Amino acid sequence: MAVIALAGCSGAPGVTTSALALLLSWPLETGRRMILAECDPDGGAVLHGLLQASLGDRYGLRNLSVAARKGEFSEAFWRQLIDLSGEDDARESPRDRLLLPGITDPAQAASLGPVWKVIAQMFRGIDAQSGHDVLIDLGRRGAYGPSGSWPSRPTP
Incomplete structure (x- = not known):
């Protein structure tokens, strides 16, 4: 089980595309699952790109924020995942490739x-206790949220 974070430089060229490509092509053993979490504080791109804004705001990190304030984070987390598993691949069971959409507005x-x-x-627990690997799209370095908290280079 692995938790892998992806981040980019200014403008985050290709981070989300790379993360999505990894999600859809990651070699999965029987019983294993992969989750891609769009944690880019500047906003997610998969809902508007690949999914063509067809899901509205029913899924995503914003909903987890509300659930956390109500003490319902763990249950809500699993309901926020969108299945991107290909139906063409008979080797995979349903819900093998999951997406946690990001926020829709910075x-x-x-x-x-x-x-x-x-x-x-949650990601640490998923890694330690279940058959899930997690990819985290952090967006670009220098952004507001988790990727914005990277330590700066020490001054000589």
């Missing part, structure tokens, strides 16, 4: 401040 990032730690703990 203004929503501020509401996630207290939730990032809970999300990180």
Whole structure:
């Protein structure tokens, strides 16, 4: 089980595309699952790109923020995942390749401040206790949220 974070430089060229390609092509053994979490504080791209905004705001990190404030994070997490498994591949059972969509507007990032730690703990628990691997799309370095907290280079 692995938790892999992906981040990019200014403009995050290709981070989400790379993460999505890894999700859809990751070699899965029987019983294993892969989750891609769009944790880019500048907003997710998969809902508007690949999914053509067809799901509205029914899924995603913003909903987890609300659930965390109600003490319902763990249950809500699994309901926020979208199945991207290909029906063409008979070797895979349903729900093998899952997406946790990101926020739809960078203004929503501020509401996630207290939730990032809970999300990180959830990913650590998934890695340790289940047959899930997790890819995390952090977006670009220097952004507001988790990728914005990278330590700066030490001054000589």
